[in-house]
Amino acid sequence: MVTSLLVFVIALALIFDYTNGFHDAANSIATIVSTKVLTPFQAVFMAAVFNFAAYFFIKDHKVANTVAKIVHEEFITLNVISAGLIAAITWNLTTWWFGIPSSSSHTLIGGFAGAGITxxxxxxxxxxxxxxxxxxxxxxxxxxxxxxIGLFIAYFITIMILHICKRAKPAAADRWFKRLQVVSAAALSFAHGTNDAQKVMGILYVALVAAKIIHTGDNMPEWIPLACYSAIAAGTMSGGWKIVKTMGSKITKITPLEGVAAETAGAVTLFITEHLAIPVSTTHTITGSIIGVGLTKRVSAVRWGVTVNLIWAWIITIPISALIASLVFVVIHAIW
Structure with a gap:
């Protein structure tokens, strides 16, 4: 019984990681697609490659450790983890369907916490x-x-670039920034992989502890990061075109220069928070960065009506995910 439930939990976790990939693909490719530097296929392929590349460089898994400790061990069961994952997948698919760039990270955390509380x-x-x-x-x-943080870094980078390049010919500058945007988008995709794949690693680790396969404090089995980075990269390859449209054009109009600034700011923010072991939202980070570059032109360059709707989606993600997980846990508890 425990073995079959554990297999079910592992499958759910990797399905969630896959949905995280195609849901959040927009975060790292939206600006580079909207500026037409890369085609959609080229962009998702590059993003997937750099999502997976993080596997070879990140070995300390600080974010995974944080996620694993959100619910105290004595309240973690495979049923709790199953309910949290089902809730997270449900909210991810719902927001993807409506083109809302909500946080996959926070829906997972909300679901896990909600099931644990129940x-x-x-x-x-x-x-x-x-x-x-x-x-x-x-x-x-x-x-x-x-x-x-993303907003202020993006604003500063944009102002700095504009000052440095104020004497450059527009056509030449545009060509250079189109090349640089490939680098900045790759960096953001790498940072996305380091942060988001680790969240599912933490969930799988506590699932193995709950199933008594390993004990708390044991090293993470190597198959967990390999499977998580593979799943998120596969999801990214599937794209997330509804959210790409929102991120790439509805918040503010993006040029290659601004795309470089936004993606660099997003990557820097994610690297900082990963170092601090904080599971932040890639979606929130890059949205703030895009707003930051928009503000360098004028306040009205940002479509604040769209932005307010996004903020409401961010606010309700954790409580709704927790509520869904609670209801799912009640059903699972009644069945098993």
């Missing part, structure tokens, strides 16, 4: 006893901080 209630404990509030508060704070 399990604690079933066990007669206070619901919040199940979650590590220190980690939850840090993650929620970066819903606000990550886009602002």
């Amino acid at each position: 399990n604690a209630l079933f066990l007669g404990s206070h619901g919040l006893d199940a979650v590590n509030m220190g980690y939850i508060i840090k993650i929620i704070s970066y819903i606000v901080l990550a886009p602002f």
